[in-house]
Amino acid sequence: MTESSLPDWVFPPQEGFVAEDLDRIPQLPAHTELIDGSLVFVSPQASFHTRAVDLLVDALRHAAPADLRARREMSVILGERQRPEPDISVIHASAEHGMEQTFYRAEDVVLVVEVVSPESAGRDHDRKPVLYAEAGIAHFWLVENQSGRPAIYVYELDPVTRSYALTGIHRDRLKVSAPFDVDIDLARIDRL
The missing domain is CATH 3.90.1570.10 (tt1808, chain A)
Incomplete structure (x- = not known):
């Protein structure tokens, strides 16, 4: 996979993401959290x-x-x-x-x-x-x-x-x- 084929959200903005970004980012995995401006992805649950x-x-x-x-x-x-x-x-x-x-x-x-x-x-x-x-x-x-x-x-x-x-x-x-x-x-x- 080349850099150009990766979703934009793989490359965070310099200042980090903001809360409203979670509703605007296409193809974001379900249950993604935002902690301290960074995206956190949830693993499968037991x-x-x-x-x-x-x-x-x-x-x-x-x-x-x-x-x-x-x-x-x-x-x-x-x-x-x-x-x-x-x-x-x-x-x-x-x-x-x-x-x-x-x-x-x-x-x-x-x-x-x-x-x-x-x-x-x-x-x-x-x-x-x-x-x-x-x-x-x-x-x-x-x-x-x-x-x-x-x-x-x-x-x-x-x-x-x-x-x-x-x-x-x-x-x-x-x-x-x-x-x-x-x-x-x-x-x-x-x-x-």
């Missing part, structure tokens, strides 16, 4: 990842109050050069703007959930929580695979430091009251 997302999305949709919605794999614009795609976002219903919508804005998001994969572990543990906290997203859950079962680390934004504080680690059952009442039997993952 069964644990898919089942953990399915379990949580279903439970969140059933538990969420009428003014909130649980969405999977929608990007969130956090700033000019930041547009990650959380595995799950809980958003205000008023943030929905039609079936062609491709992103939400940070102020629309109440909770983000990242299910850690081997290829994304560094971003999920280190970079994304900082970006979500700086953008003011109040709740963040990090889901780890512990022998085929989810371990969910629940964080809440400290408004003074604008960083996340760990409020609990849940292995068998996730029961929290914020951002709304949620009670999930995590062993249900075995039946998915």
